[in-house]
Amino acid sequence: MRTAFPFAAIVGQDQMKLALSIAAVDPSVGGVLVFGDRGTGKSTAVRALAAVLPEIEAADCLYHCDPARPDEACETCRGKAKPRRARKSLMRPVPVVDLPLGATEDRIVGALDLERALSAGEKRFEPGLLAKAHRGFLYIDEINLLEDHLVDLLLDVAASGENVVEREGLSVRHPARFVLIGSGNPEEGELRPQLLDRFGLSVEVKTPEDLKTRITVIKRRDAFERDPTGFVAEFEAETAALRQQISAARQRLGDVEVSDESLEKAAQLSIRLGTDGLRGELTLMRAARALAALKGDAAVLWPHLAELAPLALSHRLRRDPLDEAGSTIRVARALGDLAAA
Incomplete structure (x- = not known):
């Protein structure tokens, strides 16, 4: 697994980091849109966010349901209705899922597991990216280039908090509540108004013009690429402090x-x-x-x-x-x- 650049090591772009931190504290804010110049750390910041997010308690199921909220549980967890203390759960990292620009609808919403169907003659649902992003973050780079029918799909799921798949003899419903994060370059096209309105916060990032800032960015990126493990370790204390700050903010919210x-x-x-x-x-x-x-x-x-x-x-x-x-x-x-x- 590729090592992510530390969130604490990102130089400048304070508004972008603030917006992502706020979305981490309160997902109900509604997601973050980051538009601006290429090469300004948009994707780097989003992928670095995972390391500063406190772990969540999750049920042992495909959708990592919240044991404390049985009303939002998947069908599997509802069928295992047990007293709160008797349920099997575990601590796991908050998911930060990339939605590739060329992803198909089946890859996003989930589809029939063809291998299982052909080998065992059994119809089984293979969860998609929306299931993996439940209770976490779904990141779309170049979101302004996303196909219209996929935009409509995301709007429906974002509004309902539930993914419904009815195809190939399958009828599946599962929770899909996530914080949507999008990034892109406005020169490549505008975002549809319906999707734009779904983002709680919008940040415009620009290439830094300060000489000292630019030099620091180049030095840190070069150091990271030469020794990713050592560079991450160098910022581990700051990363832990940010994680604690977000955790404490959630508790006092x-x-x-x-x-x-x-x-x-x-x-x-x-x-x-x-x-x-x-x-x-x-x-x-x-x-x-x-x-x-x-x-x-x-x-x-x-x-x-x-x-x-x-x-x-x-x-x-x-x-x-x-x-x-x-x-x-x-x-x-x-x-x-x-x-x-």
Whole structure:
């Protein structure tokens, strides 16, 4: 198995790392979209995320169901209904699954196990990538090049949290709740609005222009490629600290207070920007709460909202033919107006 570059060793790209960390603390934020220049560490950061995620307790089944949530269990686990303490479970890493651009629908949703069918005459379901990503992260590089019918499929599953496969005499339902992470280069095409709206946070990454930063990136990448094991060991302490920070943030997340004043600020910001629907401020509130939990703060305050507003709202703005400013600038302008009010 190929060694992943350490998350803690990534230089710069602070907003991208922050967005991924927030999604790790609270998956209900709704996923992360990372768009920008080639060679800026988008794929590296996503694949490095797995090492800083705390392990999860999972049932001994194909879908690693959550023993604490029997209402979301697969058919196999429901058929083994036992008292909570009697169920067999184990600790396992959070899955971070790559969805290759050329993956077929069968590879994604699952299909009949042909080898078993031909050798034993038995119909058995072979789980796909959606099953492997349950309770974890599903990563799609070059997501803007994904075929439309696969986009529709992902939208359906993301909305329901369940994958339904009915084909070749099979009828299978299984849980498929995952955090969707997409990356791509905007020069190669835009993302469909329906899919864009499904992402909670959107980050624009650029090639660093600072000379010192560029040199540090090159040195670290070169050191990693020459000795991956030694380089990972060098950052093990920082990796462990990040893992502990995320674990602690998850535990305190439910205790973070979100006052009516903070909710009012989030709503006012969305109104000023003219975002469609209420998903923007709901995402902003959830992300700000996760950020407060990461920082060890007891309540969501204006600085939390202001820091995350560009990530939660920029991709939800309507195009204004009378305003040539980019979406990030429009959000910054609205933040300034609201802070001064």
